[in-house]
Amino acid sequence: MDLEREGGRGANQLRPIDCSRNVLSRAHGSASCSHGETRVLAAVYGPKAGTKKNENPEKACIEVIWKPKSGQIGKPEKEFEMILKRTLQNICLLNVHPNTTTSIIVQVVHDDGSLLPCAIHAACAALIDAGIPLKYLAVSISCCLTESGKILLDPNKLEEQKTKAFVCLAFPSSVHSVLTEGSINGIITSLTHGVMAGLCLFFNTVDDYFQCVEQGRAAITPLSNILKKKLQSQSAE
Amino acid sequence: MESKPSTTPSSFIDQQVFPGDVVLDLSKMANQTIKLGGGLRQDGDVISVMKAGKLRFSKPNKYWVESSNKRYVPSAGDNVLGIVVDAKADNFLVDIKGPTLAFLPVLAFEGGTRRNIPKFEMGTLLYVRVVKANTGMNPELSCMDASGKAAEYGPLKEGFMFESSTGLSRTLLSSPTCPVLETLGKKLAFEIAVGLNGRVWVNAASPSIVVLVANTIMKTESLSPVQQKIKVESLMQRMR
Numbered sequence: 095m096d097l098e099r100e101g102g103r104g105a106n107q108l109r110p111i112d113c114s115r116n117v118l119s120r121a122h123g124s125a126s127c128s129h130g131e132t133r134v135l136a137a138v139y140g141p142k143a144g145t146k147k148n149e150n151p152e153k154a155c156i157e158v159i160w161k162p163k164s165g166q167i168g169k170p171e172k173e174f175e176m177i178l179k180r181t182l183q184n185i186c187l188l189n190v191h192p193n194t195t196t197s198i199i200v201q202v203v204h205d206d207g208s209l210l211p212c213a214i215h216a217a218c219a220a221l222i223d224a225g226i227p228l229k230y231l232a233v234s235i236s237c238c239l240t241e242s243g244k245i246l247l248d249p250n251k252l253e254e255q256k257t258k259a260f261v262c263l264a265f266p267s268s269v270h271s272v273l274t275e276g277s278i279n280g281i282i283t284s285l286t287h288g289v290m291a292g293l294c295l296f297f298n299t300v301d302d303y304f305q306c307v308e309q310g311r312a313a314i315t316p317l318s319n320i321l322k323k324k325l326q327s328q329s330a331e
Numbered sequence: 332m333e334s335k336p337s338t339t340p341s342s343f344i345d346q347q348v349f350p351g352d353v354v355l356d357l358s359k360m361a362n363q364t365i366k367l368g369g370g371l372r373q374d375g376d377v378i379s380v381m382k383a384g385k386l387r388f389s390k391p392n393k394y395w396v397e398s399s400n401k402r403y404v405p406s407a408g409d410n411v412l413g414i415v416v417d418a419k420a421d422n423f424l425v426d427i428k429g430p431t432l433a434f435l436p437v438l439a440f441e442g443g444t445r446r447n448i449p450k451f452e453m454g455t456l457l458y459v460r461v462v463k464a465n466t467g468m469n470p471e472l473s474c475m476d477a478s479g480k481a482a483e484y485g486p487l488k489e490g491f492m493f494e495s496s497t498g499l500s501r502t503l504l505s506s507p508t509c510p511v512l513e514t515l516g517k518k519l520a521f522e523i524a525v526g527l528n529g530r531v532w533v534n535a536a537s538p539s540i541v542v543l544v545a546n547t548i549m550k551t552e553s554l555s556p557v558q559q560k561i562k563v564e565s566l567m568q569r570m571r
Contacts (some may be wrong), residue, residue, distance in 0.1 A: 108497070109332035122401050141402075142429035152467075187372070187381060191430045192467045222350065225400035227372075230351030271353035273377065325383070327345050331465075 100250065106247040106309065108235075108317070109208075113215060113324040115223040123224020127216035129251065131206035136216035138224040140196030153188040156194060160213075161201040174200075174210065179216060181234075181264050181283045187227040196226055207250035208236045210262045210285065219325055231267040232282055233317045235310045236260060239288075245306055246312060259288030261303065263310045267318040281307065344388045348396060352380045355394070368395025369404060399498025403428045403528035405464035412492065412526030413472065415455040423451055425459065428494075428528045431469050435459060439473040441481040449486075452525040456487045456532060458524050458565055487524060490534030491541050497529045499552045499558055510556045 108155065109130030118124035121137035145155040158179045160171045178200065200213050218231050238249040238260035246253060254260055264283035273278035286303070343354045355370060355378035367373065370382040371394060384398030403411070405427060413425035422434040431533045439449050457474070464470040474484040503509050503525045521535035521544050531548065535541045547566050
């Protein structure tokens with residue numbers, strides 16, 4: 095029964111997040127993001143002229159390259175590339191610069207759990223740094239489901255390996271608006287892994303998933319504010 | 332997301348905004364024409380932000396987002412520094428640090444005819460004016476001003492070109508004269524061409540002056556005006 099987390103974290107508590115922009119001098123946009131010990135570096139090049147052969151020339155094309163910390167590039171890396179590409183395609187405005195390609199290169203510096211959310215934050219910050227037009231920002235959170243049915247947010251590597259199931263969700267970030275009502279709802283990306291077996295009956299599994307979504311949604315606003323504060327303090331001159 | 336009933340468009344002006352922020356609600360402003368500059372887009376009934384930066388407003392009705400990037404978004408009327416990449420039958424292909432290459436028609440020079448087409452090699456640095464910049468099309472350039480005169484446009488010979496951000500170019504071109512250039516100009520004699528696409532060209536009689544001017548400009552980018560003056564004077568002291 096894992097009720098105690100490392101460092102005395104609560105079930106809903108996230109690790110300290112740090113984000114910095116413009117870390118690479120040659121890239122058109124770059125950012126480094128860390129969730130606790132997990133660190134990811136992202137670089138953006140573009141928009142550059144021309145799209146790939148099978149892509150729609152009336153829209154901009156996004157290309158993601160995922161570089162693991164060590165080892166050769168294989169299927170897991172391709173999967174991450176595809177997930178990140180679909181997520182970023184949702185947040186980028188693709189008809190502002192038609193027939194161009196934007197390349198995003200993600201380099202894993204250290205993986206201590208919650209890798210995909212960290213990569214999504216780093217890629218978003220790098221896109222902001224490069225000045226690529228975006229619809230909104232994405233904030234992402236991962237949670238794992240313990241055997242006792244408890245949901246832990248932002249697991250580290252040990253927790254991820256011990257638990258049977260984990261979910262990674264990406265939401266549109268909260269925005270400052272002059273409108274009094276109407277916030278952006280919805281999920282951009284959801285990635286589940288493992289078996290969510292409830293203790294008693296079968297229908298608990300779906301409820302567990304929705305509960306993960308609700309807990310993730312509750313964490314959007316504080317997460318957005320932290321990220322914006324980190325990015326703001328650097329761009330102000 | 333909690334609602335903020337007292338947020339008016341004026342509270343966002345000169346503030347840092349992020350993509351997705353809604354800054355204007357058009358349904359509340361009837362019968363007004365608003366001009367949107369870069370970084371903003373119309374999304375149904377609201378104006379939302381596309382790029383992170385500071386929201387600016389100029390009377391009577393112009394809104395835009397000011398941000399400093401390494402890449403340039405071409406817009407008509409800008410003076411930029413381009414590098415020739417290729418020469419075709421009708422155009423030169425010029426790189427202006429934008430999403431696509433720009434075309435410089437072969438006849439867009441003062442007194443240009445088919446018989447005296449200039450010969451620019453690959454890598455020639457040009458000071459040009461952006462004539463047209465529409466989405467989906469390659470921007471069009473010209474080496475003449477609006478009235479057809481040459482007016483300083485054309486190839487830049489000798490000197491040294493360095494790249495920086497668009498924000499620095501705007502600071503260097505601001506009026507009244509930017510403190511860095513003013514302080515440097517009091518003691519040194521040099522020529523400078525600033526492109527709004529983040530490229531700057533400097534030329535002077537001796538290489539040491541060129542190096543000093545270029546390094547000073549690059550190093551004082553993030554300082555306030557007062558700090559800039561102090562830094563420039565200290566760098567010039569070291570030279571004497």
